[in-house]
Structure formats: structure tokens, C-alpha cells
Amino acid sequence: MKLTSPPRPVSRYLTLASVLTFLLLLSSSIPAFSADEHGLIDGHSHDEIKRGERFFKGLLPFNFKGPSCVSCHNMTPTDTLNWNPSAYAIAVKYADRDFESFKASIEQPVGNMLTKVHAGINIEDEDLKTVKAYLDNMAMTGPKPVKPSINNLLIFLFFGMLITWALLELIFFRKIKYRFIPVLVLLGSLGYQGKVVSEEAIRLGRSPGYAPDQPIKFSHKVHAGENGIDCKYCHHTAESSKSAGIPAMNLCMNCHVLIREGTNSGKFEIAKIVDAVENQKPIQWVRLHNLPDHVFFSHAQHVGVAKIDCQKCHGEVQEMSIMKQSADLSMGWCVNCHRETDVKFKENGYYETYAKMHEEMEIGDLQAVKAQDIGANDCMRCHY
Template identity: 35%
Template sequence: MTFYYKPSRIAELTRVSARLLLLLSFLFSFNVTVSTAAVSVADGQKLFANNCRSCHNTPDKDQVLVGPSLKNADKKRSEAWLISWIRNNVAFRASGDKEACAIFEEYKKASMTQFLSFSDDDIKSIIAYINDASNKVPVVANAPIGGAAGATEESADNYTGILWVVVVTLAGLSFLIFRINNNLRRYAGEKEGEEIPEERPFFRAIFSKGNVALMFFMCVMFLGYWMVNEGQSLGRSRDYQPIQPIKFSHKIHAGQNQINCLYCHAGAEKSKTASIPSVNICMNCHKAIKEGPITGTAEISKIYAAYDNNQPIKWIKIHNLPDHVYFNHSQHVKAGQVACQTCHGPVQEMDEVKQFASLSMGWCVNCHRNTATQFSQNKYYDPLFSKLHEELKTGKISQVTEGDLGGTECQKCHY
């Protein structure tokens, strides 16, 4: 049996296909990156930098930060074990896994953030990055701080060219099908004896009412997308790294010499602000230490000049929150036992400190939703949250987060 389609029907199908292709190319253009595979080392590096880097050293290093070294972690434990641990370590410990419980005890019962929103492919990408970084030869260079994150962004930008090739190709196919459609319609009209209208010039056809309406719609969508995207980043200063009056290296002080953060920033566990150390704090050590390993006496002499003239060192503040946001360091450092690196990143590896996290509202809220509190060990919660205590004992819930205690209510941070 032979099926015969009229030219007019073919023309109609072609016209619909052209519109679908044009719409598809429009939707493609909203993306800024394209993933070539579900599991990707580049994606894993980006996820690691945004979610794990504040507590774990990069996988090419053996040094322990807040959490253990991840070098060759994929060889020490199975993929299934790592997926269970990374996604929900609290539930994994509650299941009775001896190795998970041992790690929890070894690291002073510091509860790792849960990543319930991560898919298996997300976690496998992180594992792939750990494997890749563990086996790489260390790069010897005085690379600028933040180089790893920059490399991640660069690798993501490499896909942008591929994206635009796809968009241009789809747009070209749409134009080709549009021309074929016109020719088929004219051919169908001639076959059926219809009067053939004079063919319009190309530019008149392009700027017909329907096409102008479509282009206007696309422009509105692009403008809306741009406004929302720019509005979300308004006022944020991630990676802000000002030049300080003295070239103070956190890498030497907090990293190599292992000076506790609270020695200089004593206010962090006692008050709302972490406090910038006064000159006399510097002089506690630099009365004896008169020469540094990098700059010699050049920078330390600036401390002496400020001390001798009874003048403060004019440090430039890096981490700034909006005026309508209330943040208390002591609540997080003392009561919550939150590590400094969670918000400030691996400062012990930074010669010049920069803003590590976005400090956006979404970033804070996600932390409150996912971070477990020392609920059962803190008697303050006993009379106030008896229902949560009961649910914890019966196993209905595996942990209590700050969000469960009201940490996501507007008035907690805005009043």
C-alpha cells in the first residue's frame, strides 16, 4: 500500500518543524554551559569547590583541615559507601556502619553537611575529580590564589563556544526549512491550480507580523533573564580581594605556624563581631620576630611604625553583609561549633585573604537547612523542643538541623 501526501500537507509539516527548531535554538541559548557527560571531572571540581572546599583540602594534598584528607579516598572505600556518606552521613551512621561511626568519633563528632539534593551523578563527578586530582603531579608555581576555581570557570566557559555553534546551526536549519516550506507551498498551489501570489523579498518575509511578534517575545525573555540574573548578583562580592596596608599572610600564620584563628580574632567566640586584631596583638609575637620569610623586614617594619606612633593599622574589611542582616559570630563559633573555614574558606592556604563564599541569603539558608546541631548534647533544648527529642529517640528523624529550630524564619536574621 502506498501513502501519498499532498504538497500542501508537506509544507504544513515543514513549517511546524521550522518553528520547533527555532524554539529549540532559543531555549538552548539560555544555558551558559553544556555537559558532555552525566559524570564529569570538571563538574566534580566545581561541586567540590562550592560545597566541600571549606572543610576538606584539595585531593592532591595530605593535610587535614576540618575534615580528613581526601587523597585517594576513592581507593580506600567503595563508590557505594562514598555516595551514602556524602549524601546523608547522619542517616548512614544511624544505620550502624562501623567505619562511618569511627570517622565521626575520630573528628570530634563534627557533623558533615548533608547533600540531599545531590544526584548519584553529582557525587560520582566529585569522586571522579578526587581520583583525577589524587593522581595528578602537583603544579609548582606561584599561582594566584583562587586558581583552582578560575580553572573550573575556564573549563566551563570552554563549552560556551560549543553552545553557540549548536544555536547557530539550529538557526541555520530553521532558515533552510523556512525556505523549503515556501517553495513547497508555491509548488502545491501550482499543482492545485491556485493563484500564486508574488513572492515577497526576503527581508519583507523576515519582518512579517508573525516574525516580529516572535522576535519581540524572544527579546522580552532575554531581557527578563538578564535582569533576574543580574539582580540576584547585585551587591555580592565573592572573590573580593583588596590590597591590604600590610602584606599579612594567613598561609604563614594560620597554616605553617598553626596559630589559632581565635588568638587574633578573639571576638569571634565572645561577641557579634570577630574583631580585627589591634597592633598590640601583633606585637606579642613581633617584639621577638623581626624578619619574615617572604618580605624580610619590609612589612614587619610597618607594624613597628604603627606601634611607635600609637596609630592603628588601617586594615580593609573583606566580608560585608547588608545592613539589614543580623549575624552573630559567637552564636556560630561558640554555640554552633561551626569551623571558621565553613564561611571563610581555607584561609590557612591563602597568602592574601579573599571572600570565599557568596554569603547570599540562599547560601545561608541552605546551611541552616542541612547542618546538624549538637541537639542531644545541649540541655538548652530540653524543655523547648520535647517533640523533636521524642522523634529523635524513636528514630523518626535522624538529626535536628538549625532549620528545624526556626533558623529559616525571617526574623532570625532580619529585624
């Protein structure tokens, strides 16, 4: 009979560390809520809120065959534009309204798509009250945050443990006959971790593909694409200012004073603009493109002087329902653009002082002027 040796102390410590890490992650994922002395949360019992959540997610009633609420009203941001109002948006809108108003919005929703979907829905008042209880609680506590994936972190920590084992094996244990095995494990694990650290360090301050959830479902595809609205109509300071500017709500009302119902979104989203104007509450848009504080960039120089199209930096905006960051906005990306881009040199008053270059272009000695030829890549242009 072959006897197995008891686990080494190091293995015990690693197992204990893994268990403690798991318990820490588990405890951080448990949501907290505050209740009054009667066990009520914002006037609703915990059981009502949980039952309303199950109704909203389609888990109750068991014999219900229609689409669930969450199938149309998403609870977390999505990468495609869902024109129906989100669960949190509904919760905020009806938090201060009575049950009858909430019930009326279910029976007679605004928007063509919701009208068709809600036509066959029949929910008892008692069940619908639990749904409102769940939404009222959501309006108070906020939507559940999207939990970040920890798969890459766990892999990184796993290779860290392999490095620890390889070092202990080489220095203390010396149980493996072939010494090259722990050496290979050590080198491979260090190589992987070095690669991860390098890539993550390069990504610092860069966020290509960033597409935050905005307070209003504004589609550039609808406005700039289908309706052909010029970018500078809304971002009217792009030609003369450092920033392109965020349009004021009054500018939105130039059109929406008449257009009160969208083809896709109904009245829900446009009503947010009207409410902001009437109550003088600014819309809290989430900034999309950010540069470090030590970098100077001027839209006036690029749009007003260089006549660069918005799509050059921001991508095919007219095709985006959800606006996202297209380029990584790194220094290398800017420098390469300055090296490759021809400046609109002729008949441009800004460049009249470059007399010698104009003469060379007239006689054919100079075919084109790149941005870097007139100092665009000088360090002090961006980092003064």
C-alpha cells in the same frame, strides 16, 4: 553602475553618538595633575617624573638587560600575593626621605629575594633621582586606579541599538522584505538584555571572590596554615560577640616583638605593624565580608553555640595567601545551610530547654536535629 544611497539620518545620529561616547570615555581616562607656577609637581618637573616612570617600567635605558622595577614591585593589585613591596608602598615610605636614604634602600634592600635581584643592578644617580621623582609624585597623587572593563557595557549598548533599529524598521522604515528578520533581532536583543539585567540585579549586594588589596600583606596561609595559629587566637570575640573582631596591633606584637623579618616579605611588611604600634596609628584594614543592614548575623550563635568551623562560611582560609570571600552570603545560601546542617544538640547546654527533642533522641525517634527544626529559618531570626 550601481549607486549607493546616502546614509539615513538615523545612521548619522548613531555615528555621532558613538563618537561623542568615545571622546567622553577618552577624556575621563586622562590623568590630571597640579603644578605650581614654575611647572613643578612636588618639586619635580613633569619630564623628570615621566622619565622616572619609564625607568621604573624598564623602558629606559635601552641597553639595560636586568629585570625592570615593575616586574617585582607591582603598580596595580594582583590576584596572587606578591611578597615584594608595591610601587605605591615604596613611594609612601620614602616620600619624606632624602635621596641618599632611597639610594641605600636600592643598594641594600631588606629581604632575601630582593637582595639577590638587586645585586646586579647598577643605575646612575641621575637616573635614580628621576625614579624617586616618579615615586614622590605617586605618593602625592596615589596609584593610578584600575580601569573597569567596559566590554560588557558596550555589548549591552550594541544590543540596545539593535532594538532601536528593529523598532524603527518595523514601524517606520519597512525596507526589509522579510518581516520576521527585525522581529527575531528585536526578540533576541530583548532576551539578551533581560538576561543581563536579571543577573546583575541578583548580584546586587553579593560579591563572591572579592579580594581587596590590604594595607599589609598578611597571609592566612602562613599564619593559620603553615604556623597552625588558631583562628580564635586572633579573632578572639568570635565565640561571644556578633563580630569576630579584627585583632589589635598589640596582639600581633605578641609574636612580632621577636619576629621582625618574614621568610618571604623581609622586613618591609612587618615594619608597618611596628610603626603602627610605636606611633599609635591604626591599620586601615579593608572589610571583606558585608551583609545588608537589614540582616542580623551573630558569630556567637554560630561559632560559640553551634560550634561551626570558620571554613564552613569563609572557605579554606588556611590555604589563602590573599583572603577572599568564598560564599555569596545570599539568603538562599544561609537557608540551605540551615536545612542541611545537623545541630550539635547533645551535651550542649544551650539546647537543654528542648526537652522533648532530647527525649526523642534518647529513644531513637529522632536521629538528628537540623538548624531549621529549632527555628533557624524563621524570618524574625534574621530580620527582626
